[in-house]
Amino acid sequence: MATAVRFLRPPEILLKKRKILLVFLIAVAALASWVYLKRNQPPTVTFAKARRETLVSTLPTNGKIEPLEYAAVRGDTAGLVVKLPVKEGQKVAKGSILAVLNAPELQSQSSAAQARVEQAKGELANIERGGKRAELADIESNLERARLDRGAAQRDYSALKRLEEKQAATHEDVLSAHGKLRQAELEIEALERKRAALVGSSDRAVAQARLREAEADADLARRKISDTMIRSPIDGVVYSLPIRLGSYLNIGDPVADVGVLDRLRVRVYVDEPELGRVARDLPVTITWEAMPGKQWQGVVEKMPTKIQALGTRQVGEVLCTIQNPGHELVPGTNVNAEVRSSVVPNALTIPKEALHRDASGVVGVYVLDSDVIHWHNVRVGSSSISRAQIVEGVVDGAAVALPTDFPVHDGEKVEAAYR
The missing domain is CATH 2.40.30.170 (Efflux pump adaptor protein, beta barrel domain)
Known part of the structure; x- marks a missing residue:
């Protein structure tokens, strides 16, 4: 028969286990006490006080x-920009040169017009010395050509107008086409006046008419040359200058904005x-x-x-x-x-974020009374970006609750913190 042997633990080990168990029980009790106290501790809510100030509502x-x-300056003639004496931001006087164009064909036209003036003067001098009558056939031929030019210009202008309405052509293109049409009409008018002056008139009267026409053409050519110097129509500042030196300017193109x-x-x-x-x-x-x-x-x-x-x-x-x-x-x-x-001087104001709406849409605030918050309906007046005027519902110095991360309720006890 085997003999049963029992091993007894030393008293020190048993004592140590009892101490560990005691510490554990104390920790559990402390945690339970903290949870109980935390659950019953009122929430912390931040408040701001209503104050009086001059409220600027913006x-x-x-x-x-x-x-x-302002004046939007555009080109009245076409040419290469050879001089640009101004820059953006520069102050200019009325009549100041904004840009200068190089248009050699205008100089040729001016020379030709001046030559016709001299020719007309010579013809008049010949007639006064007993010269000959001008040929009507030449005028009729020129009229026929001018009428054909006018017809083509009219068709181009009408087509571009239709394209502009469909936004398929620019307004500057339409203006250019209209200028060509007007030029053809002026040429026909000039030829018809010349023919009327010749038919039934003496050679002297015809020569005088030719001279006047040639002088008008020369004057027009000089004005066109003058248009190559683009000037400011008003006193002001050049705030936009889209053209550049060496660029080509068409009739109607923007030159500058002066304001x-x-x-x-x-x-x-x-x-x-x-x-x-x-x-x-x-x-x-x-x-x-x-x-x-x-x-x-x-x-x-x-x-x-x-x-x-x-x-x-x-x-x-x-x-x-x-x-x-x-x-x-x-x-x-x-x-x-x-x-x-x-x-609004002496307005009673609160932060705008303190305003709330209840379920029925009424505007109000939570006001601190001792350590309890109460809902107050308010009437709001003017407001700025950050503050609102309270016309009714809050007194000067009252503490109003600011937004929280948790819901608050009327009559709830809270711990106040102030901003």
Whole structure:
């Protein structure tokens, strides 16, 4: 029969296990106590106090700069740009040369016209000495050719007009075609006047008419040569200069935009729901992202006459006038605009983010009373970007709750923290 042997553990090991168990039980009790206290601790809510101040109500939006007074200069004759004595941003006086064109054919026309003047003078001198009558057949032949030219010019002009309506031709092309048509008509008128002067008239009267016509042609040629020197029609600043030295300019091509930049117009885009806050003569502040910290002041000049789409927005275009003494802003610049719609002195204000709407849409705030929050219905007046005027529902110095990450309820106990 085997003998049973029992191994007894040393007392130290048993004591150690009891200590570990005791520590574990203490930790569990502490955790349970912390959870209990945490569950019953009121949530922390940040508050801000209502205060009195001068509230400036502004309407921020965007806009675009336009000139109040300007002239779009275009070429009246074609030619190569051989001189460009101005540059963008330069101030010019009325009559200053903006560009000079080289048009050799105009000089040839002027020389030919002057030669016809001399020829007409010689014919008149011959007639006065007993010379001969001009041939009507030559005039009739020229008239026939001119009428054919007019017919071709009319067809070209009509075709280009139709293409322009379909946006398949430029307005400058139409203007050029119209100029050619008018030139053909003027030539026919001149020939018919010449024929009328010859038929039934003396050779002397015909020669005098030819001389007057030749002198008119020479004068026209001189004016065309003068048109190769393109001048500014007004005093102002060259804010756009699309042509370049050595480029070819066609009739009607843009040469420069000259405008008065001391005062500018801003076309401000105001969203339709906000238009009720805008009125004539309200102050406007303009800022430009390219020049941080710089501001331009002006006033509302004209209210919009219609609502139109601007991307995804429905806006009214409010016209404002601003001062631009340094000429930093130029037409076409996209800017930020802030219309000051009202100024309320001694207004009771709170942060706008403290405002809430209940399930029925009523606007209100949570106000701290001791350590409990209560819902107060409020009536809101004017507002700025960050603060709102409270007309009714909150007293001066009241603590209003700011937004939290968790829902709060009327009558709930909270722990207050202040911003």
